[in-house]
Amino acid sequence: ISIGLQAAALTETPIGLIPAGTGNDHAREFGIPTGDPEAAADVIADGVVQQSDLAKITLADGSVVWSGTIIASGFDSLVSERANRMSWPKGPMRYNLAMLAELAKMKPLPYRIELDDEVITVDATLVAVGNGRSYGGGMLITPGASKSDGLLDLTVVGHGSRLRLVRLFPRVYKGTHVSLDAVQTYRSKKVRLVSEGIIAYADGDRVGPLPITIEAVPMALNILTHTRI
Template sequence: MTPEIDLLVNPRSGRGRAAVTAVRLKERLREAGADVRVLVGHSAADSRRLARLSAADRPHALVAVGGDGLVHQAVQGVVGTGVPLAVIPAGTGNDIARAFGRPGRSTRDTAAAILAGRTRATDAVRLRLDDGAERYFLSVLACGFDARVNERVNGFRFGVGRAGYVVGLLSELRSFTPTDFTVDVDGRRIEEPGMLVAVGNTSAYGGGMHICPDAVPDDGLLDVVFLRAAPLSRFVRLFPLVFSGGHTGLEQVVVERGRSVAIRGEAGAVYADGERIGPPPLVCDVVSGAVEMLDLTS
């Protein structure tokens, strides 16, 4: 039986790197005998639509070639369907690709791993907003300071990743004030002013910032990191610790773990997988084994 592979591509990712990667991967997959269909999303909504159409056709795999934002749209299509998802990093942050293992060195090896079809069931997070809208995410939800930094970074004309995030961080510090948060984790409540709340299914965001360093994407639990209000001068000294994950032992940081997380507070828009979602209140629920991730590491 001829394997059918769908490549979902954001041609703008990585300043065009995704388009080049997709062409090379398509050639290698076809050389190996696969029937390959290339799906080009011209917007986030278009990519999400294409991912859902692909999953409905039940291909052997949906392969997302781009950054975390494209993977986020692909997840909306495959979640709960059993259609395997592969991630080919061709964006700027690529935190999801790092969490699930980067593909082999050569395009030929990557094509072979896709066709081998080895999968790993991973959790997804169902995000419910106050208006009834639902989305799923794979990595980290950011609410508060880090989400506002994302707002700034998304307005930059040039590349982001870690360096762009730091520039956005320094810009946001000029006007940021703490938020009065109410966070419930499986019924345990945090209610006080805070700088940010992060809900992690995986450990990192922002191009390798380990905000939830102990998060494991297949343990059926969410890691919650809450940073209490602090003077900006102290916050500036502490925040760089997120690059190594060393912040979780500080007295200003509360770490919880649970299956359901509810967040309230006038914190502005939240981001999940680096994508703008909407404002609190919101609820995050882990959905165990909801996505079959293709193992591309061997």
């Protein structure tokens, strides 16, 4: 789907999606059946075209990457970086081991976050920017995000103990983590993230090192869905 977004962004050509990934968060956002390829194919054959915002990511070298769900940076992207360097074990256990390794060395990550109307400096554990609501197979990291409001939602998890982070993650599946004192949320049309040594991931794929600038682009994507959502 990430490759498809790069080709379809700002064009009249709609995307038809048959979910076959690990997380399938794009499919959830648009009500496309998961685990049933025939039902998803029926959406492509008989569905309607819905317009959606996209997040436009501009890297320091000027290159552009389009994202439909979450741009992740911080602890979660460090885990992905470590897992991608590991040749053993295979499957989800690789990410579990990578998470344990990153927990053992967890430290504050100094961030500068530039929004439309304010600048935030914070020692964070992770910063997620959402055009959609979830990543990682339904983790509602930015539960209030809308793909049709022309804005990005930010979730900033402040640095704390390892135990606090472990306790926070189960709440992400319900989106209730945003009520915790350690979590701050923001909304902005444009976001610039600066943090030395941190790599950004978008829709589960590696994008590149911070700093990056992210901008909500209204109605940048056409996608086939069951009904207008």
